[in-house]
Amino acid sequence: MREKITPYLKKLTHIPAISRQYQLSDNETEDNSYNDPLQEDEHEVVKGLVHKYANRALIKVSYQCAAHCRFCTRIRQIGKPEGTLTIKDIDNIITYLTVNKQIDDVILSGGDPLYCPSITLQILDRLQHIDSIKVLRIGSRLPLQLPSAIKAPALAPLLTHIKEISASKPFYILLHINHPSELTPEAIEAIRHLRSLGVTLLSQTVFLKGVNDDENTLTQLYKELYYAGVIPYYLYHCDNVHGIQHFAVAIARERAIATELTAKLSGIACPTYVIDIENGYGKIPVALNFTNTDANMLSDFNGNSHIIK
Numbered sequence: 001m002r003e004k005i006t007p008y009l010k011k012l013t014h015i016p017a018i019s020r021q022y023q024l025s026d027n028e029t030e031d032n033s034y035n036d037p038l039q040e041d042e043h044e045v046v047k048g049l050v051h052k053y054a055n056r057a058l059i060k061v062s063y064q065c066a067a068h069c070r071f072c073t074r075i076r077q078i079g080k081p082e083g084t085l086t087i088k089d090i091d092n093i094i095t096y097l098t099v100n101k102q103i104d105d106v107i108l109s110g111g112d113p114l115y116c117p118s119i120t121l122q123i124l125d126r127l128q129h130i131d132s133i134k135v136l137r138i139g140s141r142l143p144l145q146l147p148s149a150i151k152a153p154a155l156a157p158l159l160t161h162i163k164e165i166s167a168s169k170p171f172y173i174l175l176h177i178n179h180p181s182e183l184t185p186e187a188i189e190a191i192r193h194l195r196s197l198g199v200t201l202l203s204q205t206v207f208l209k210g211v212n213d214d215e216n217t218l219t220q221l222y223k224e225l226y227y228a229g230v231i232p233y234y235l236y237h238c239d240n241v242h243g244i245q246h247f248a249v250a251i252a253r254e255r256a257i258a259t260e261l262t263a264k265l266s267g268i269a270c271p272t273y274v275i276d277i278e279n280g281y282g283k284i285p286v287a288l289n290f291t292n293t294d295a296n297m298l299s300d301f302n303g304n305s306h307i308i309k
């Protein structure tokens with residue numbers, strides 16, 4: 001995956017947590033056989049539509065993003081032109097979703113759906129009329145990679161449409177953010193604009209070695225997200241993709257940090273620490289350091305044990 005960074009992010013690369021996320025490093029091994037640990041390709045039922053979980057489906061709008069994250073799970077695809085959906089591809093996706101009425105929750109991802117607003121608009125325009133789909137979600141990193149784009153004219157028709165849809169169906173925008181330094185005044189303003197659409201904003205974060213693998217950094221991140229009106233959702237272990245494992249943090253360390261977060265943050269400001277099981281099924285919440293072998297015994301935030309009766 002070639003290096004790609006927005007002029008806005010370029011100005012922030014004096015911050016190690018930013019440069020490490022976006023700039024090529026010697027640690028990265030160029031691997032022409034990047035794997036697919038989440039088995040998305042295997043579950044791609046028609047081009048661009050991943051149907052892995054019974055009631056949920058993922059649409060990859062394109063493989064394009066404003067900037068390329070060096071740790072991306074989809075490093076095998078990002079930047080390639082063949083991922084961009086055509087009208088025919090969208091027709092096939094809509095047919096599949098119309099027939100498979102058990103799918104009630106659809107997430108648009110990619111690539112970044114907000115970076116390809118005209119395709120995303122066409123897809124949403126069709127999805128909103130499928131009665132069996134009750135919830136719509138978009139995953140994006142654009143407000144953190146190019147905040148000015150959120151208020152730019154090119155995005156206005158899509159955002160207006162999202163606002164209209166959110167009046168009748170729950171609409172979630174999931175922001176991928178890993179470090180508090182990404183929450184610049186420009187990014188906060190972009191988030192404020194998205195909040196004005198009436199959508200619910202959630203965050204997703206990946207544990208990344210040398211970026212956010214300490215409790216103070218993540219405590220600050222989640223407090224600032226909470227203040228900005230974004231609800232912390234998932235905190236992931238880095239997927240086991242070949243060539244990016246220099247970003248992986250030891251599970252024991254992640255558990256200790258995630259445990260500490262629950263002690264420091266309000267419940268609503270605290271994400272769920274999960275591992276997306278490689279070649280498996282589901283984002284599994286990892287048990288934090290409150291339990292021991294006796295199922296009725298819990299440790300409190302001070303490390304004191306209590307028998308639960």
Ligand code: SF4
Nearest residue numbers: 065068069072111141
């Ligand atoms: S914005 Fe998301 S999809 Fe695009 S490179 Fe970054 S992590 Fe991957």
